[in-house]
Amino acid sequence: MSIRETLRPLSDEEITLWLTVTRSISRRPGAAAPELPLRKPEKSEKIAASPAAAPTPFNVTPKPAPRPAVPGLAPLERRARQKLARGHMPVDAALDLHGLRQHEAHPALHGFLLRAQHQGAKIVLVVTGKGERAAEGGESAGVLRRAVPIWLRAPEWRGLVVGFEEAARHHGGTGALYVRIRRHDRI
Secondary structure (H helix, E strand, C coil), X not given: CCHHHHCCCCCHHHHHHHHHHHHCCCCCCCCCCCCCCCCCCCCCCCCCCCCCCCCCCCCCCCCCCCCXXXXXXXXXXXXXXXXXXXXXXXXXXXXXCCCCCHHHHHHHHHHHHHHHHHCCCCEEEEECCCCHHHHCCCCCCCHHHHHHHHHHHCHHHCCCEEEEEECCHXXXXXXXXXXXXXXXXXX
C-alpha cells in the first residue's frame, strides 16, 4: 500500500493552495514535473464516514520498584564471640532440633526465630546435633547440621537473621549455631 492510498483526499482550499505554489516556482533543468494533488471524491462516491477512533491508551506497566539489596550475613563480633565462648554472655534463647525431621525442623526454626525477634533477643542458640555418623567418628554430618545453615543463608530469612556461626564447645560445638537476630525495628 503506497502513501498516496493512505492519505485523505485534499479539500478545495488545499488544491487551490497547491496550484498557487506550483505556479510560483520554476522547475530545475531535468527535474520531473510536480505531482498532481489527490483528487477530491465526487459526490456520487460515498466515503464511509467513521467517527474518529478514540486513541488507544498507552499502557505502560511500571517497572517494579527495585528490591532493596539483600544484606550479606555478618559474623558475630569478636568481643561477643569471646564472651559467649567464655560464658560471660548468656544466649537469649535456645532451640534444640534433636530428633526432628527436616519438614518438622524448618517451621519450628522459623517460628522460634520470629518469636525471638519479637521478644528482642539478640543472640540465640540453635542445636542441630552432629548426626549419628559424626558422633561415631564418621565423616558424614547430620542432615539438620547441613540443612540449617542453608536455611539461614536464604534471602527470605534475612529479615530475621543477621548472621550465624558455629557455637562454642560448651554450647554444643559443631552441632550448634549462634544465630544473631535482626532487630524488629530494622526490618
